[in-house]
Amino acid sequence: MFSLTISFNLHPNQERIQNNIEMLATMVDQSKPGWTRRPFTSWYKEGRAWLKQQMEQAGLQVSIDAGGNLIGRLSGSEEHLKPIMIGSHTDTVTGGGRFDGIIGVIAGIEIARRLQETGTTLRHTLEIVDFTAEEPSEFGISTIGSRSMVGNLTAEMLERTDQTGLVLDEGIRMIGGNPDEIYETARKTGDVSLYLELHIEQGPVLEQNNMKLGVVTGIVGIHRYRVIVEGKPNHAGTTPMNMRFDALTGASELVLELENLCKFTYSDPVVGTVGKFTNEPNGANVIPGRVIFELEVRSIDSEIIENIMSSFSKYAALVAAKRQLDISLDNLSKSDSIRVLPDVQDKIAAACSATGKTQYLPSGAGHDANQLASIAPVGMIFVPSREGRSHCPEEWTDFAEVALGVEALARALINFDQDYIERR
Ligand code: GLV
Ligand code: MN
Ligand code: MN
Numbered sequence: 001m002f003s004l005t006i007s008f009n010l011h012p013n014q015e016r017i018q019n020n021i022e023m024l025a026t027m028v029d030q031s032k033p034g035w036t037r038r039p040f041t042s043w044y045k046e047g048r049a050w051l052k053q054q055m056e057q058a059g060l061q062v063s064i065d066a067g068g069n070l071i072g073r074l075s076g077s078e079e080h081l082k083p084i085m086i087g088s089h090t091d092t093v094t095g096g097g098r099f100d101g102i103i104g105v106i107a108g109i110e111i112a113r114r115l116q117e118t119g120t121t122l123r124h125t126l127e128i129v130d131f132t133a134e135e136p137s138e139f140g141i142s143t144i145g146s147r148s149m150v151g152n153l154t155a156e157m158l159e160r161t162d163q164t165g166l167v168l169d170e171g172i173r174m175i176g177g178n179p180d181e182i183y184e185t186a187r188k189t190g191d192v193s194l195y196l197e198l199h200i201e202q203g204p205v206l207e208q209n210n211m212k213l214g215v216v217t218g219i220v221g222i223h224r225y226r227v228i229v230e231g232k233p234n235h236a237g238t239t240p241m242n243m244r245f246d247a248l249t250g251a252s253e254l255v256l257e258l259e260n261l262c263k264f265t266y267s268d269p270v271v272g273t274v275g276k277f278t279n280e281p282n283g284a285n286v287i288p289g290r291v292i293f294e295l296e297v298r299s300i301d302s303e304i305i306e307n308i309m310s311s312f313s314k315y316a317a318l319v320a321a322k323r324q325l326d327i328s329l330d331n332l333s334k335s336d337s338i339r340v341l342p343d344v345q346d347k348i349a350a351a352c353s354a355t356g357k358t359q360y361l362p363s364g365a366g367h368d369a370n371q372l373a374s375i376a377p378v379g380m381i382f383v384p385s386r387e388g389r390s391h392c393p394e395e396w397t398d399f400a401e402v403a404l405g406v407e408a409l410a411r412a413l414i415n416f417d418q419d420y421i422e423r424r
Contacts, residue, residue, distance in 0.1 A: 008354075010114040010410040012107075014403035020106045021402070023050065024090060025098045033095040034393030039133035039144070040171040047090050048175065051105065051130055058112035060128060066185045067148025068132040068177030074112055076125040076417075082193045083125040084416060085376075086111065086409070087368055089134030089145070096135075097395025099200045099402070103383070105130045107198045107406040111413060122417045124193055131368045132175065138162030139171075140226065140294070140332035146371035148172075148179075151186030158182075192376040194344070194416055195369060198409045199380060200397050202365045204388025212356030212401060213408050214382030215349045219363040219370050220298040221337030223305050227254065227316070230326040233281060233289030248279050248288035250325045257315045258295055261308045270299040270308060271364065300337045300362055335366055338373040340380070347419075348379045351411035356404045365390075381408050 027047040029036045037043045048070055055062045060072030073083070088104020108128035115122065132145030139160040147153040158169045158179050169179045201207075206214050231247035255274045262272035276294040297305045313329055320327040345360065352358035361382065369378040383405035386396040 008407075008411060009118050010111065010120070010407070010414065012110045012114060012403050012406040012410065014399055016113070017106055017110055017403055017406060018399040020054065020109070021098055021102060021399070024102055024106070028092075035092055035096055035098050036094050037090065037092045038094065039091040039135075039137060040166065040174055044091060045175060048130070051090065051109070054109050055112070055128065058109050059116040060109075060112050064176035065149065066178050066181040067145045067153065068172045068175040069145040069149060070130040072109070072112065072128040074115065074122070074126045076122045078123045081124045082191055083127045084122075084193050084413065085127045085129060085195045085372070086197065086413070087127075087129030087131055087146075087195065087372075088197050088199060089131045089368060091133050091135050093135050093391045095393060096391055097389075097393060099385075099395055099397050100202065100390055101134055101199070103200060103397070103402050103405065104198045107402075107409050110406050111410045114410065122413075124417050126413075132172065132177070134368055136224070137168075138164075139168045140224065141168075142222075142333065142366060143335065143368055143371050144168070144172075146368035148177075148182050149187055150371050150375050151183055151188075152371060152374065153182060187375050189375045192372065195372040195376050195378040196409060196412060196416075197367060197369050197378070197380045198405045199365075199367060199382055200390060200395070201361070201382040201385045202388070202390035202395075203385065205361050206359070206382060206384035207386065207388065209359060210357065211359045212384065212404050213352040213358040215345055215352055215358060215360045216340055216363050216380035216382060217345060217360050218300050218339040219337060219367055219380070220300050220365075221302045221305055221335055221370075222296055222298045222366045223309060223334045224294060224296045224332040225309070226330045226332055227251070227293050227295060228326075228328045228330075229254070229291040231287070231289055231323075234287045236285040236287050239287060244287050245324055246287050247291045247325060250319050250323045250327070251277075251291035251293060253319050254312070254316055254327075255293070258297075258312060261311055262297065265308065265311070266304055268299065268301055268304060269364075270297065270301075270304050272297045272308065294332065298364065298366070300339075302337050335370045338370055338378070341377050344377050344379045347415055348381060348408075348412050351415055352381060352408045354411055355408040379412065381405055381412070
């Protein structure tokens with residue numbers, strides 16, 4: 001059985017971490033900008049095959065669960081203890097970077113390697129997870145794998161299709177999952193002792209404060225909607241201004257109202273974005289007949305999100321009446337905000353402070369931890385993002401800073417493994 005070491009002996013191998021991040025960065029869709037590895041594509045499967053080898057070499061027993069999550073497992077010495085899980089994701093947004101999600105999975109594998117190299121056995125079984133499709137997918141949902149793991153991926157979601165006609169159910173089968181078993185195999189409260197995730201901050205706070213590590217205090221909730229604005233396409237030269245049913249001018253009012261609601265209505269932080277937008281038929285001399293866009297609203301306070309969406313939908317009804325348009329709002333997904341338990345924050349802070357300059361901060365980005373929080377205590381560690389850039393090719397964290405994050409994660413893991421009291 002592992003006994004607490006006086007000198008910390010799980011120092012990660014920075015060069016190996018760098019090589020692994022760089023290796024995954026070669027398995028991307030070269031036709032897209034930046035580093036693009038969308039879920040269910042050949043690049044995703046290639047990355048998964050390589051990760052499986054890395055997990056096996058690190059002494060992990062590898063399997064794929066019903067939701068297509070890739071899981072490497074290392075048995076602990078005390079069978080009655082539920083596993084501690086470390087995870088993140090290796091899918092990217094289109095035109096994304098090399099670090100978002102990826103460092104969390106590589107960190108888990110590196111820690112498994114260091115346990116193997118130092119002959120260390122934990123009390124708890126350790127599970128390292130590459131969660132399926134964390135980023136917003138063409139199915140209008142994010143965190144597909146972690147949703148599925150906690151039984152929060154609905155039958156309706158599994159039936160959704162993307163623009164190529166792929167059904168989510170089939171996509172999950174393509175990567176080795178089995179959606180028929182999602183509900184019976186879903187993990188329940190108490191099945192996981194603790195979930196830990198290392199991630200890049202994706203914002204500017206740590207860098208601005210000259211900090212190396214962040215202890216996450218909570219994670220925003222995210223509500224996403226698809227809005228369809230139906231007008232009437234018509235000739236742009238012959239139709240007088242007062243006889244038009246222009247879908248795009250109506251949609252523009254809605255986009256600006258979302259900004260207005262999120263910017264001026266609340267003093268607490270709330271953000272709203274329209275990041276996906278199509279205009280039909282999209283011709284220079286045709287009055288727009290239909291606009292489809294997707295919006296999201298995020299806040300650490302779910303009630304604020306609900307209030308903003310309620311005001312937004314009332315405003316949409318007014319615009320529809322005023323402009324004689326049909327406007328529909330469909331909820332695509334809701335993930336609840338979470339607060340990290342104070343004692344988990346403090347234990348993580350102790351591990352981080354022993355590693356580098358540390359501060360507490362909330363997460364404006366969503367994570368698989370949002371889903372895992374419904375069945376287990378969760379904790380997250382952030383490392384700095386250069387100039388706060390993320391979801392773009394410029395996303396960058398120095399490898400020495402990633403290695404510090406891995407070290408802090410390893411320390412936190414060992415502390416929890418030693419002291420952790422089953423609480424649920
Ligand atoms: C995930 O990266 C998100 O915050 O959307
Ligand atoms: Mn991420
Ligand atoms: Mn992301």
